Amino acid sequence: MSGILVASNRGPVSFTMSEGGALSMRRGGGGLVSGLSEVSKELDVLWVCAALSDGDRGAVRLAPGGRLDQAGYETGALRMLDIPPATFQRAYNAVANSTLWFVHHLLYDTPNRPHFDARFGREWESYQAYNEAFAMALAEEASHGAKVMVQDYHLALVPAMLRSERPDLRVSHFSHTPWAPPEYFGLLPDEVAAELLEGILGADQAGFLTDRWAGAFMDCCESVLDARVERAGRTVTHAGRTTRIGVHGLGVDGRALWERAREPDVESHMAALRELVGDRRLIVRIDRTELSKNIVRGLIAYREFLAAHPEWHGRVVHLAFAYPSRHDLPEYREYTAAVQRCASEIEDEYATEDWDPLILNVQDDYPRSLAAYRLADVMLVNPIRDGMNLVAKEGPVLSPNSALVLSREAGAAAELGADALLVNPYDVSATARAIHEGLVMPEHERAVRGDRLARLATALPPQRWFADQLAALG
Ligand code: G6P
Numbered sequence: 001m002s003g004i005l006v007a008s009n010r011g012p013v014s015f016t017m018s019e020g021g022a023l024s025m026r027r028g029g030g031g032l033v034s035g036l037s038e039v040s041k042e043l044d045v046l047w048v049c050a051a052l053s054d055g056d057r058g059a060v061r062l063a064p065g066g067r068l069d070q071a072g073y074e075t076g077a078l079r080m081l082d083i084p085p086a087t088f089q090r091a092y093n094a095v096a097n098s099t100l101w102f103v104h105h106l107l108y109d110t111p112n113r114p115h116f117d118a119r120f121g122r123e124w125e126s127y128q129a130y131n132e133a134f135a136m137a138l139a140e141e142a143s144h145g146a147k148v149m150v151q152d153y154h155l156a157l158v159p160a161m162l163r164s165e166r167p168d169l170r171v172s173h174f175s176h177t178p179w180a181p182p183e184y185f186g187l188l189p190d191e192v193a194a195e196l197l198e199g200i201l202g203a204d205q206a207g208f209l210t211d212r213w214a215g216a217f218m219d220c221c222e223s224v225l226d227a228r229v230e231r232a233g234r235t236v237t238h239a240g241r242t243t244r245i246g247v248h249g250l251g252v253d254g255r256a257l258w259e260r261a262r263e264p265d266v267e268s269h270m271a272a273l274r275e276l277v278g279d280r281r282l283i284v285r286i287d288r289t290e291l292s293k294n295i296v297r298g299l300i301a302y303r304e305f306l307a308a309h310p311e312w313h314g315r316v317v318h319l320a321f322a323y324p325s326r327h328d329l330p331e332y333r334e335y336t337a338a339v340q341r342c343a344s345e346i347e348d349e350y351a352t353e354d355w356d357p358l359i360l361n362v363q364d365d366y367p368r369s370l371a372a373y374r375l376a377d378v379m380l381v382n383p384i385r386d387g388m389n390l391v392a393k394e395g396p397v398l399s400p401n402s403a404l405v406l407s408r409e410a411g412a413a414a415e416l417g418a419d420a421l422l423v424n425p426y427d428v429s430a431t432a433r434a435i436h437e438g439l440v441m442p443e444h445e446r447a448v449r450g451d452r453l454a455r456l457a458t459a460l461p462p463q464r465w466f467a468d469q470l471a472a473l474g
Contacts, residue, residue: 101177150174205246283319308432
């Protein structure tokens with residue numbers, strides 16, 4: 001029985017199974033997971049997550065009650081749920097990633113998608129079953145009065161399900177994504193929209209990364225549920241219960257990031273990159289190949305910058321790291337192809353015998369990313385919409401002399417807007433101008449802005465975010 005529990009779809013570790021059936025364990029990636037892994041071990045938190053792969057399922061089958069920490073793995077307290085693969089696929093791919101993610105990031109191409117038909121009805125039932133599996137596991141593992149912190153859009157129904165099972169618990173839900181405005185959230189079938197909101201309102205506290213996303217959530221509660229919203233006091237009252245709305249920004253642990261970025265593997269990637277690009281100036285982007293990250297418009301902006309500024313030909317290189325993501329979804333596979341097409345057009349148009357204007361890397365490589373951060377002159381972060389965006393925070397920490405071109409639609413813009421070069425992510429020409437502005441910004445100005453950006457980026461490390469969530473639960 002545990003007194004503090006965290007629930008998220010993706011957990012802190014993943015397993016792969018070799019052809020011979022041997023399991024090997026890997027730490028999960030991403031700022032949140034690495035930040036939380038440390039805190040959760042210190043505070044003796046039980047982490048509940050889903051088995052995502054055959055390797056994970058193999059490990060769970062060998063673990064008593066799905067408790068990997070009791071099967072001899074060095075994970076911190078961890079329970080992985082082996083949800084039937086078909087149910088998991090429909091809940092994760094069809095509902096969470098193809099529907100909810102699209103809604104919150106305004107990604108639909110509305111003449112064609114979405115359409116909510118009988119098939120969606122079955123997918124929604126799987127999403128309910130998957131949420132139910134989490135709620136049941138949490139109810140089983142939580143001690144009396146325990147605090148349960150439920151993460152993200154995958155698990156929106158869990159708080160209400162858990163409350164009806166275990167009214168003694170204190171429950172929070174946190175959205176790491178933006179929240180859609182009511183007119184876009186209203187694309188969802190009415191009963192689905194209501195169930196999602198009521199699911200989250202089952203929590204004592206619903207947390208968001210910025211005021212803007214918290215405000216949109218409150219607007220949706222008002223328009224879909226006719227709930228009573230107190231904007232100043234940040235509460236939503238519905239069906240006789242009041243839920244507090246919290247805003248908790250998330251930044252990076254500067255010291256841990258620097259420690260990692262000074263390791264020899266990063267240093268040798270730096271040397272290799274330097275060898276490749278010489279003393280040319282570097283424009284760097286690092287993303288999952290994710291529709292909301294707006295990589296294609298970023299590349300077109302770079303092309304427009306090259307067209308407008310022949311004086312930079314041969315003197316600048318764009319390092320674009322676009323790592324594989326969600327390849328089960330056709331939209332993501334098509335997007336990956338579009339990124340590659342656009343990159344080769346730029347190569348065809350501008351490359352010369354001794355100058356590669358663009359290096360596109362599609363293999364995930366964390367130490368190489370850290371090396372690129374350290375070498376950047378300009379960081380390009382131009383998502384269509386983003387809950388926060390930690391690249392915008394890691395960049396200034398590891399390269400305090402770089403300029404940051406940042407989409408005004410990223411949550412990070414609320415904190416970093418004064419010292420970044422803010423752009424409308426749809427405005428390719430403005431993005432091209434900002435890239436140029438970043439390159440020609442006087443060194444002193446870049447250093448002053450960079451220093452302030454780095455300080456803001458480290459003001460809210462994951463440990464602090466976690467402690468604030470816990471404190472909010474009383
Ligand atoms: C976003 C979400 C996370 C998710 C991550 C990676 O940051 O907020 O919940 O884990 O993307 O996506 P994936 O589908 O690979 O877990």
